[in-house]
């Protein structure tokens with residue numbers, strides 16, 4: 307993706323100068339820059355940094371900003387391999403190339419100097435990083451998989467890359483150290499212990515402690531104490547942003563300004579990453595007014611309040627007090643709500659919600675009967691269900707298997723509960739696509755169910771994320787599936803076909819607009835391809851429909 311035009315804003319020729327304030331607009335010469343200023347000043351750098359005792363630094367719009375407008379573009383302070391690996395990734399035989407992050411076999415090609423995995427022998431990486439990694443004792447050719455994984459811990463390299471800034475970019479190093487690290491809150495926590503084992507002792511014992519004895523130590527690093535490494539882990543943990551490349555590779559980056567955006571469970575900004583320049587562009591997700599805070603979501607927007615709060619407390623050390631977190635019904639979606647089972651004498655079927663959603667230990671009360679249940683009970687039920695849902699979805703289930711689990715969970719959960727949401731989102735992609743359940747073979751009842759499920763899911767998404775920022779992929783899938791049901795209905799009832807086809811067109815265009823935000827991700831790219839095919843199919847249907855309408859008219863005449 308090219309984020310910005312590289313041409314002059316006045317005459318559109320290749321332009322070497324950039325507006326020094328916003329760094330967004332280019333000019334071929336100073337004359338054109340001056341000439342453009344009266345127009346450009348109305349939108350140049352439309353935000354400022356502010357400070358608050360609770361939020362720390364945060365960003366505020368200083369003027370109206372239109373939806374999708376780029377608010378700022380910036381280079382990273384540091385970018386490196388994915389910061390948190392899943393268990394499967396920790397023991398995978400495919401790892402990111404130490405130089406360019408292209409996935410490569412762990413023991414196929416190794417950098418000639420440091421002996422770390424590279425995608426090809428000619429792919430070179432940064433010299434200082436290579437010199438430090440060269441101090442290690444790489445596993446021999448005979449090492450088993452465990453030995454290789456213990457040594458090549460690419461998830462520790464982001465901290466090493468931070469350390470390198472001391473020498474490579476002192477100004478970036480200073481900016482990095484200004485970032486919030488929550489060092490004190492981390493002490494004694496699991497996060498701290500994990501960082502000690504995964505990063506700090508690993509980097510120190512394998513590489514950094516060998517600097518003192520190195521012949522070229524003067525040219526390496528001077529500061530690498532355990533305390534400093536822990537501080538860097540805290541800075542990364544508090545601030546890192548996930549960057550998904552078009553290849554599917556996930557990186558982690560720390561950005562001076564973008565990382566100042568505060569968290570809200572309903573975001574109003576989103577960002578796109580340009581792999582070629584490594585720059586990030588922050589865009590408005592909706593129209594913003596002067597004084598609006600620029601907000602992104604640090605956690606999973608589809609989780610219920612208790613899970614989001616827990617995650618934010620554990621990893622970012624704050625209690626979110628946003629309007630969604632304060633609302634027991636979560637904007638009327640009930641994505642955390644449980645079904646009340648009543649007591650031994652009487653069943654109920656009411657809805658149970660947290661009395662105080664901001665309190666982890668809160669009781670949950672029924673909206674119909676006096677029943678109260680403990681947070682521990684709710685948490686146990688949810689954990690059990692997480693296991694069941696994850697297990698089922700990991701195994702590529704059939705529609706009838708998903709329906710069975712849905713029916714079972716519906717005894718205990720609100721129809722919009724996030725577990726139900728996940729199952730239903732899978733189901734809408736099975737009805738119409740599973741062998742034997744293709745659109746044409748669905749009964750009217752099944753087609754109606756698909757459509758109702760789509761509408762329910764869309765309502766939840768629009769309440770939680772009205773600008774389809776975090777849920778762009780989910781929403782595009784739903785819109786595409788709604789379009790499929792309308793298309794099938796058009797095929798089934800020729801009398802209503804013209805009206806149904808218009809609905810298909812509207813839903814597909816809506817999906818196209820939403821998917822634009824995530825067009826650089828693997829899922830976004832796939833959806834765009836699917837949308838193009840669907841639009842082609844739509845055109846064919848419109849043509850066929852107009853032929854059949856014409857022939858009807860002629861027959862009637």
Ligand SMILES: C[S@@+](CC[C@H](N)C(=O)[O-])C[C@H]1O[C@@H](n2cnc3c(N)ncnc32)[C@H](O)[C@@H]1O
Pocket residue numbers: 360361362363364484485486488544545565566567568569570622623624625626627
């Ligand atoms: C990515 S940093 C944001 C920049 C940070 N405020 C600074 O001054 O560097 C994340 C940290 O900002 C604070 N923060 C962000 N959003 C917040 C919110 N909605 N409520 C309270 N604190 C928040 C928390 O301390 C969090 O760990």
